[in-house]
Amino acid sequence: MTLFVNAVITGIAVGAVYGLITIGYTVVFNATRVFNLAQGDLVMVGVLLSYWVLDVQHWPQVAAVVVVLVGVAAVALVEERIAVRPFLGRSRDNIGWFISTLAFGLVIETVVVRLYGNNPPRPVPSPLPSTRLHIGSIATRPQLLFAIGVLVVVTIAVEVFYRRTWLGQAMRATADDRDVAALRGIDPRRVSVIAFLIGGLLAGIGGYVVAPIVYADVTIGLTYSIKGFIALAIGGFGSIRGGIIGALAIGVAEQLFDLYIDPRYEIVASLALLMIILAVRPTGLFRNAVVREV
């Protein structure tokens, strides 16, 4: 029983790592109807920047936060300009951004590998101590609890942004219909830039938080992009809460799969979960079918 409980708790913590990626996906999708397939690679950039600032330059943690947020946001804005904007504003059926964001992710990986080299994954200093925490019979690391905490704070902040601010509502309106939004005085291009800026900041936060957990590793980008996408699909595209729940569900499913079946095929856990959910609710857990009047 202890093994089961610990696996669930660990799964939630691991799911929080995936959730920090998923929320960035959701923000960008909600404003532009674009799945940024480079979102995991943006998080990877955040991780590597953290390593560079803290382990190579030996700057303080505060400097790492600033450098990571600014750096990743800058990369996200470059991506919006060259890999996404050319495809926005075209017909709704145009999905050229699918290839371009994937390609941008591969470019990021190539550049990072050139800069970091093919060195083994290296530990990144954490702002928290490494001593384990005990909650009853459950043992975990402060870094994982920190990831959960940051995910909660970020989720609340994003939800408040969408519900309570004019800009958040404008972003949602643009996603529904760019042309109508433009007629109402909302500049779709500006909305797209802001969406990617926020997505980049979220990726930077995610990268900084998960760096001490995942190590400076140039191979994590695509893996986390895929897992974030699966979480989004489970939760329902466009639903922030759904994406988070999806991410947590993947984390728990993986740990239980490791416990009872075989960690070698861990990816099967998230894919099987996705198939089950979509079989029961094709639009995802938290998204209702959209009715369009013709």
Added chain:
Amino acid sequence: MMKRGIVSSGARFAAVVAVAALVFSACGSSGGKSSSSSKSSGIPAGDIKIGALLTLNGPLAAIGTSQKVNDAALVDALNATGGIAGHPVKLIALNDQGDPATAVAAAQQLVSDHVAGVIYAGTSATVTQTVPVFMKSKVPVVMLDPLDQWDDGAKYPYFFDNYPLNQGTTDKMAQFAATTLKATKVGVLTDGSTFGDTLLSDLKKSVGKEGVHITDTETYQPTSPDVTTQVRKLQSSGADALVLFAAAGMGHVYDAMRTVGWKPPIITTAASFFDGYTSLGDLGPTAYSNCAVALQQGEQPDTGMADVLKVVTAKTGVNPSVGQVVLTADDFKILKSAIEQTNSLDPDKIKHAIEGYKDKSFTTPTIRYTWSATHHGGWPNSQMRMCKMTPLGPYDLPYIAG
């Protein structure tokens, strides 16, 4: 006219051949490396090419990148002392990307480049596909045999293993666990790679000989952010020691052990010097690895070893994985010795030369090889050792444990 006709066509032909022979030998001695040709007329003029297939992408890239730098440094040192038989050595190192299809194409490229030998044909992920390519094309390969598959000289006549067999390694590990650590129950954790699975399979054969019992076997994904579930299962199984067979993601394993609060002795492989070493921390003093190149406590490297390490660390800096370079230096020197002995690049002559080496050392007298026509595994099990992972000695070489 009649007198000219008396000179037979056969004589004319012989005269032409003689003149041609004189012309070609003059060209051979005047073009390129005249001094090398005069020293070793059995070897064509020009560079002697040595090939290597290295993984420069993916989770195993840390090992491949390190190998690339080491190999280049060793070749430079070899050329500084005259190369092989007076010919400069040219290293052709190709990236197999850790992918079997790419590796096969790269192997075929090396064959097309007419390499005289290969000092590394890939990791356990690709070597099963590449070695047959070299065997078919009669290209000598001198390297470790990661899967204990090619030591049969009759089946794989051009493959020469200069590293401990996996079975010998796991036998030593089991013996070490039982006699030195007094651990009769071990848990095994692998990274799911062919490398890890092969060692696990061999360990299962080894433990019975020493009265050691495997309590549980777990696997983890190197990219997984947390492996505490697997470590907890091993802890729950009652293991006295952890055997870790992995080439990537070891840092996550050590983190998980600290999180769970389980710090048994760790028995692992030399790959742990490449990946995750800096994360060992407080687990280091009770972590042990098999080691081919090691020192006794307080000992200094001998001259041969020191020369090689000096040359390589000038480019790489001193690091825990550098000791393996001594065996790579032997890879080059074994081929060099065979080529110079036979004055030829003929693979069959090289093969026979290496098969004749008995109790022969190359870089250091502490590593001695014996090959035969039937057995191409040159490393005797009596030289097998286990080492402490911390502290490290000169040039970050490990010390022998027990």
